[in-house]
Amino acid sequence: xxxxxxxxxxxxxxxxxxxxxxxxxxxxxxxxxxxxxxxxxxxxxxxxxxxxxxxxxxxxxxxxxxxxxxxxxxxxxxxxxxxxxxxxxxxxxxxxxxxxxxxxxxxxxxxxxxxxxxxxxxxxxxxxxxxxxxxxxxxxxxxxxxxxxxxxxxxxxxxxxxxxxxxxxxxxxxxxxxxxxxxxxxxxxxxxxxxxxxxxxxxxxxxxxxxxxxxxxxxxxxxxxxxxxxxxxxxxxxxxxxxxxxxxxxxxxxxxxxxxxxx
Ligand SMILES: [Zn+2]
Numbered sequence: 001x002x003x004x005x006x007x008x009x010x011x012x013x014x015x016x017x018x019x020x021x022x023x024x025x026x027x028x029x030x031x032x033x034x035x036x037x038x039x040x041x042x043x044x045x046x047x048x049x050x051x052x053x054x055x056x057x058x059x060x061x062x063x064x065x066x067x068x069x070x071x072x073x074x075x076x077x078x079x080x081x082x083x084x085x086x087x088x089x090x091x092x093x094x095x096x097x098x099x100x101x102x103x104x105x106x107x108x109x110x111x112x113x114x115x116x117x118x119x120x121x122x123x124x125x126x127x128x129x130x131x132x133x134x135x136x137x138x139x140x141x142x143x144x145x146x147x148x149x150x151x152x153x154x155x156x157x158x159x160x161x162x163x164x165x166x167x168x169x170x171x172x173x174x175x176x177x178x179x180x181x182x183x184x185x186x187x188x189x190x191x192x193x194x195x196x197x198x199x200x201x202x203x204x205x206x207x208x209x210x211x212x213x214x215x216x217x218x219x220x221x222x223x224x225x226x227x228x229x230x231x232x233x234x235x236x237x238x239x240x241x242x243x244x245x246x247x248x249x250x251x252x253x254x255x256x257x258x259x260x261x262x263x
Contacts, residue, residue, distance in 0.1 A: 009091050013084030014054035016113055020083060021076050024120045027129055042070030054080040079116065086112050089247055100150035107143035108246055111136060111198055115239035118191065122235030128187025136194030143198055164196030168208045188234050195242045203249040204242075211241030 023033050039046045045067045051057050058077040065072060087109045096102050114136055122128050144161050169192045175183045196204035215237035245252075 005091065005096065006088050009087050010084040013087030014080040017080030017083030018052065018054040020113055020117050021079050023117045028121055028125050040065045040068060040070065043068035083113055083116060093247055100146060103146050104143060107139055111139050112243055115243055119236035119239045122233045126233050128191060128235050133187060133190035133194055137197060140194050140198035160200040161197050164199060164201040164204045165193055167196050167201040168204050169193035169196060184234065188238060191235065191238055199246060202253060203245045206249050206252060207241040207245040210244055211238040214240050
């Protein structure tokens with residue numbers, strides 16, 4: 001019956017995913033994300049509920065607006081599907097044996113969604129809205145409280161996550177002040193503080209290393225192939241590092257200790 005759980009989690013993920021599309025479009029414009037109907041950006045027609053079913057609407061209307069036939073961005077169904085698949089991965093990896101594990105999974109899922117929004121907004125605008133990094137901190141705090149009272153009531157747990165809060169962020173904060181904000185953005189510093197409180201110090205250091213690797217590889221490719229300029233939004237790469245670390249970090253660290261350190 002596992003498959004039913006995965007299907008439900010996936011549906012939940014794509015529904016939240018369609019809300020993420022609204023956030024990505026509205027947050028940089030300073031608009032509210034909780035009120036107001038969605039509308040077609042070409043003909044301004046207000047969309048009905050049957051235009052807004054994640055993925056299915058997009059496929060059934062052939063990726064075009066039902067009214068003016070303007071092409072809809074492939075970004076919408078891609079974000080929905082990605083969010084749904086990542087939710088399924090969280091439940092596949094961490095299971096759902098106890099209600100506490102399910103609660104932690106929900107915190108992980110919402111954090112991943114938030115990182116998707118951070119990535120797309122930073123990629124487009126070169127800024128990470130402060131409201132998003134604050135929300136990540138709040139999610140991380142709730143996650144730690146659930147874990148402390150529900151799973152593992154130890155000082156070691158608290159220490160692990162509080163050190164995580166400072167582990168990468170204080171290092172980045174120094175770069176921020178030394179370079180006058182040119183080496184790294186203030187948003188990146190806050191992002192890694194939230195990620196550290198969420199994941200603990202080992203996994204946040206791994207997130208940063210992965211993010212730096214992703215950024216260098218992809219940025220070098222982009223500059224070679226497309227003559228892209230040198231401006232680099234670090235947020236999407238850091239976010240990818242955090243998500244990979246959240247999902248596979250413990251396996252990566254164990255693999256590293258087992259194999260690499262014995263070479
Ligand atoms: Zn239209």
